[in-house]
Amino acid sequence: MKSPEQTAQHLASADHIRNNPKFQELVSKRTTFAWTLSIIILVMYFGFIGIIAFDKSMLSAPLAAGSVTTIGFPIGVGVILAAIILTGIYVYRANGEFDELNRQIIEESR
Amino acid sequence: MKTIKTLFASALAIGGAVLTSTAALAAGADLGNAEKQPTNWHAIVMFVIFVGMTLVITYWAAKRTKTAADFYAAGGGITGFQNGLAIAGDYMSAASFLGISALVYGSGYDGLIFSVGWLVGWPIILFLIAERLRNLGKYTFADVASYRLARMPVRTFAATGSLIVVIFYLIGQMVGAGQLIKLLFGMDYIYAVMIVGALMMVYVTFGGMVATTWVQIIKAGLLLCGATFIAFGVMNHFGFSFEALFAKAVEVHPKHLAIMSPGTLVSNPVDAVSLGMALMFGTAGLPHILMRFFTVPDAKEARKSVFFATGFIGYFYILTFIIGFGAITLVSTNPEYIDAALGGMNLKGGNNMAAVWLAHAIGGDMFLGFISAVAFATILAVVSGLTLAGASAISHDIYASVIMHGQATEGREVTVSKIASIGLGIVAVLLGLIFEKQNVAFIVALTFSVAASANFPVLVLSMFWSGLTTRGAVIGGTIGLLMSVIMVILSKAVWVQSFGFHDAIFPYAYPALFSVPAAFIGSWLFSILDNSPRAAQERAAFEAQSIRSETGLGAEGAAAH
Numbered sequence: 170m171k172s173p174e175q176t177a178q179h180l181a182s183a184d185h186i187r188n189n190p191k192f193q194e195l196v197s198k199r200t201t202f203a204w205t206l207s208i209i210i211l212v213m214y215f216g217f218i219g220i221i222a223f224d225k226s227m228l229s230a231p232l233a234a235g236s237v238t239t240i241g242f243p244i245g246v247g248v249i250l251a252a253i254i255l256t257g258i259y260v261y262r263a264n265g266e267f268d269e270l271n272r273q274i275i276e277e278s279r
Numbered sequence: 280m281k282t283i284k285t286l287f288a289s290a291l292a293i294g295g296a297v298l299t300s301t302a303a304l305a306a307g308a309d310l311g312n313a314e315k316q317p318t319n320w321h322a323i324v325m326f327v328i329f330v331g332m333t334l335v336i337t338y339w340a341a342k343r344t345k346t347a348a349d350f351y352a353a354g355g356g357i358t359g360f361q362n363g364l365a366i367a368g369d370y371m372s373a374a375s376f377l378g379i380s381a382l383v384y385g386s387g388y389d390g391l392i393f394s395v396g397w398l399v400g401w402p403i404i405l406f407l408i409a410e411r412l413r414n415l416g417k418y419t420f421a422d423v424a425s426y427r428l429a430r431m432p433v434r435t436f437a438a439t440g441s442l443i444v445v446i447f448y449l450i451g452q453m454v455g456a457g458q459l460i461k462l463l464f465g466m467d468y469i470y471a472v473m474i475v476g477a478l479m480m481v482y483v484t485f486g487g488m489v490a491t492t493w494v495q496i497i498k499a500g501l502l503l504c505g506a507t508f509i510a511f512g513v514m515n516h517f518g519f520s521f522e523a524l525f526a527k528a529v530e531v532h533p534k535h536l537a538i539m540s541p542g543t544l545v546s547n548p549v550d551a552v553s554l555g556m557a558l559m560f561g562t563a564g565l566p567h568i569l570m571r572f573f574t575v576p577d578a579k580e581a582r583k584s585v586f587f588a589t590g591f592i593g594y595f596y597i598l599t600f601i602i603g604f605g606a607i608t609l610v611s612t613n614p615e616y617i618d619a620a621l622g623g624m625n626l627k628g629g630n631n632m633a634a635v636w637l638a639h640a641i642g643g644d645m646f647l648g649f650i651s652a653v654a655f656a657t658i659l660a661v662v663s664g665l666t667l668a669g670a671s672a673i674s675h676d677i678y679a680s681v682i683m684h685g686q687a688t689e690g691r692e693v694t695v696s697k698i699a700s701i702g703l704g705i706v707a708v709l710l711g712l713i714f715e716k717q718n719v720a721f722i723v724a725l726t727f728s729v730a731a732s733a734n735f736p737v738l739v740l741s742m743f744w745s746g747l748t749t750r751g752a753v754i755g756g757t758i759g760l761l762m763s764v765i766m767v768i769l770s771k772a773v774w775v776q777s778f779g780f781h782d783a784i785f786p787y788a789y790p791a792l793f794s795v796p797a798a799f800i801g802s803w804l805f806s807i808l809d810n811s812p813r814a815a816q817e818r819a820a821f822e823a824q825s826i827r828s829e830t831g832l833g834a835e836g837a838a839a840h
Contacts (some may be wrong), residue, residue, distance in 0.1 A: 183826045183833075196829050203406040210406075214399040215555060221392060221541045222551035228388075229540030237529045238522055239539045245391040246600075249593045252402050253586075259405055260586040264579050271830055278832070 182278035189277060195270045202262065206255050217248050318465040321648020322655075326464070329501070329656050330478065336493045340486035347689045350487035350696060351418035351671050352573040357492055359580035363587020366571050368495030369664040370562075370588070371502060371595055373455055373657045374723060377631045379596065383603020384611070384633035385624070387528070387538025390603050394596035396555055400562025401592065405585040408563055410578035411742045411828040417835045419668075420569040420734065421676045424741045427820035429749040429813065431681050433737075436753050438676035440733040440760055441566035444726055445669035446706070448565075449662060451722035453711030456658040462628040463635065463651035468715055476708035479662045483670065483700040488574060491663045498653070498660035503591060505653045506598040509634065512641035513605030528607040533624065538607070553792035554724075560795060561727030564734030567668035578831050599634070606633035609640045616640070666703050673699035721772035724789050728767060732759030732794035740802050742828060745821035748806045748814035755802025759794050766790030 186192050220227050228241030348354050357365065375397060383390030416422035421437035453472055460471035482490045517523040525539065532538050562568065572581045610616045611624045616636040618625045626632045638650035674696035679687040687695075737756040740747045767773060769785035806814070827833050 183823055186826050186830060186832065187822065192826070192830070196825075199829070207403060207406045210399055210402045214395065214559060215552070217395060218392075218551050218555040222548035225541045236522060237525045237536065237539055239388075241388055241540050242391075242521075245388075245395055246597060248395045249398050249596060252398050253590050253593045255402050256405050256586045256589045259402075260582045263410070263582055268579060274830055275832055 182275075185278040186274055189274055191270060191274050191277070195267060195274060198270075199263065199267050203259070206259055210252060210255055213248055213251055217244065319463055319648060319651060321645050322464050322651035323648075325648050325652035326655050329497075329652055332497065333478075333482065333490070333494050333659070336497075337482050337486035337490040340489035340493065343489055344485075344487040347418070347675075347693050349489065350693045351570075351667075351675065353488040353492050355574060355576050357574040357580075359575060359583025360587050361492070361496060362571060362575050362580065362584035363591060364499045365492045365495040365574075366568065366584055366588035367591035367595070368497075368499030368502070368657075368660045369567055369571060370592060371499065371657065372452065372661045373459060373654050374451065375596075376502065376506070376599060376657060377459070377634055377654065379599045380603040380606060380634040380637075381630040381632075382544070383600055384606045384626075385630055386542050386544055387532070387534070387604075387607075388540050389542050389544035391600055392541065392544065393558070394600060396558030397562070398589065398593050398596055400559045401585060401589040403559060404563045404568075405582060405589070407739065408569075408742070409572055409581045409585050410831075412569060412738075413572050413575065413578045413581040414828045414831045414834040415742070415824065416573060418570070418573055418675050419671050420566060420738055421672070421680075424737050424752065425680075426741065427817050427824050428741065428747070428752055429817075430685070432749055432753045434676045434680045436756050437734070437737065438672040438681075440564075440729065440737075440756065441672040441676075442669055443760070443764070444564070444566055444730050444734065445665050445672070445703070446710070447722055447726045447729070448567075449665050449669075449703070449707040450710045450714050451719050451726065452658055452662050452665070453707050454714050454717070454719045454722075456655070456662075457711055457715060459631070459654055459658070462632065463654065469712065472708050472711040475658060475662060476704045476711070478659055479666050479707075480701050480704035482659075482663045483666045483704075484697045488667060491660075491667050492574060494656075494663055495660045498656045499591065501653045502657055503595060505638070505650050506595060506602065506634075508646070509605065509638055509641055509650070510598040510601040513601055513609065513637070516605075516609065524601075524604055524608060528604050531612050532607050547787070549792060550788050553787060553789035556795055557724065557727040557731050557789050557791035560731035560735045560791070562730075564730030564738065565726075566672065566730075566734065567664040569734075569738075570668050570671065571664075577834070602634050602637060605641075606637045610636045613640065662707065666700050666707070669703045670696045670699040673702075717777060721767060721770070721777075724772070725764070725767045728763040728789060728791050728794065729760060731791050732763040732798050733757075736795065736798040736802055740799070744803075744806075745818055745825075746806050747802060748809040748811075748817050750809045750811070750814065751802045751804070751806025754805040755798050755800070758801040759798025762794035762797050763790045766794060 228244065229239050232238040232240055232243070343354075344350050346354070379390050379393055382393060412420065412423055415426050419437070419441070421434045421441070424437045425433040453475065456475045457468040457472040460466050460474075461468045464471070482494055513524065517527065529535050529539060534542070572584070575581050575584055610626065610633060616626055616639075617623075618627050624630075626636060635647065635650055635654070639647035642649070674692050678695045679685065679692045733756050736759055737752045740755075741752060766785045767790060769783065770788055770790070771783040772788065774780050774783045774785075
């Protein structure tokens with residue numbers, strides 16, 4: 170439970186943060202970045218599902234002449250790897266650049 | 280094959296904890312060599328070791344579980360890496376280990392569609408949900424949904440959504456556990472279900488989130504090691520050439536080349552997209568998963584946990600795929616594993632045994648026992664997480680917030696939570712017994728569909744849309760909840776296969792394509808039509824909420840007390 174003084178302090182710093190241009194910068198940068206990556210993964214995944222839904226044969230082409238491995242394999246595994254890589258990219262930028270900006274904002278609100 | 284067995288034996292010998300038990304295992308080996316031994320002693324000995332370890336941890340955790348923050352969130356003291364492993368342990372169920380490898384065994388490529396779907400929810404959780412959830416909430420996702428909305432209706436709704444997901448998920452796990460243990464350990468279904476129920480009650484009631492977390496971490500470690508070893512054995516057999524593995528699989532599988540591309544699993548576009556939506560957005564609406572984000576100290580660690588979890592889970596799904604193909608090549612070709620009465624590719628004990636028999640083909644009796652014990656441990660870890668999430672919905676959301684209007688003491692709240700854990704354990708055992716003979720295949724579709732249609736829309740809108748009001752959230756979420764449940768009941772899996780009606784009323788297998796948009800549209804429509812003074816206040820409160828959700832200023836440090 171927070172004491173009333175603490176709450177009042179929070180409200181005061183909240184007001185300060187709202188007017189800090191760095192806060193606007195953080196929110197717009199991080200939101201844009203998060204939604205861009207979300208759209209990438211959505212397009213990749215529903216693209217994959219869309220191929221399965223509408224034209225399965227696209228995934229049955231052999232990877233190389235005479236090979237039984239189809240291009241469906243690298244595509245499916247590729248979506249899994251892309252998901253891991255995209256989360257890595259987000260965490261790298263959010264825990265570095267964005268958190269530094271966030272730290273400055275909170276510092277300046279004190 | 281011989282070298283792998285030696286490798287595994289030495290790997291076992293290295294493990295300090297296992298070292299002491301080598302004598303017991305060696306004694307078990309003699310018993311296990313007898314043909315058709317109904318009781319699998321290797322598995323039982325290894326399982327007893329696992330249970331012993333987890334009970335020691337529970338005892339240790341119980342001494343550290345004093346406050347509500349300890350009980351619900353392990354005091355917020357879990358690191359991102361530990362939480363990533365625990366999330367993986369919470370999420371990688373026996374259904375995904377045995378089920379996906381069985382699916383690959385039966386249909387090849389189709390298994391990959393599920394694997395991909397079960398993974399792609401994670402980036403979405405990271406980009407849109409994890410850090411905001413951590414910054415706004417304390418113990419449950421209802422904390423976040425009700426942050427600026429009316430406490431009573433929103434918490435009641437969120438707790439209901441959580442409990443429905445938890446109970447259905449528990450049914451699937453309990454029935455799976457009973458069948459699996461009956462098969463693996465030669466134990467009666469009823470005892471199997473009761474052992475699972477009793478152990479999960481002990482973990483959760485005494486050890487709370489600390490014990491649950493460590494059970495999940497150990498299980499994730501064991502499962503990842505076991506699956507890695509099987510996959511390594513398979514690849515080693517084929518000279519680490521996927522082409523050689525696939526060529527052999529195509530040669531021996533009755534469907535031949537058809538296993539190399541998407542088949543009949545997803546038969547129409549609506550179901551393909553609908554299943555995709557349920558898997559992707561459902562993951563982001565599972566209460567036991569969302570709850571794990573409150574165990575880390577801040578948003579930074581919350582993000583790291585998703586990265587590690589995604590890595591572990593993705594790696595695991597790639598392994599299950601290799602395991603499925605390995606089973607086609609090494610298990611289906613060996614009459615020892617084939618059900619003599621059914622013939623063909625039908626495995627003894629059903630195709631869910633593909634991974635287990637493959638473990639035997641690669642590592643012999645002892646490794647079969649190890650994998651069986653891991654499968655049992657997997658179920659325990661998942662049901663413990665579910666029970667804790669269900670218990671916190673009852674105690675933190677319904678008891679403390681709705682019934683006691685936030686006036687309950689911390690001690691009472693934890694007590695209610697423990698009683699709720701025991702209650703949920705009993706309910707889970709009873710449901711496990713009731714559903715023993717039922718086909719529970721629809722349960723996964725139902726669980727993920729409800730999570731995607733009820734919990735996910737309300738959570739996302741409450742964090743991102745300033746216009747959301749209490750009325751909109753409750754009506755929209757309820758629409759999603761009811762539509763998803765009713766559509767699954769009216770679908771073929773329940774209406775025809777369980778109730779015995781001739782034709783399904785809802786023509787598709789998965790409702791998410793309809794119920795998720797309905798929940799979003801319902802929430803939007805009833806929010807913009809809401810002209811009450813309360814609604815105006817709620818919209819105005821969004822700015823303060825967004826400052827906290829974006830910066831973490833004022834966020835509940837679960838450890839700060």
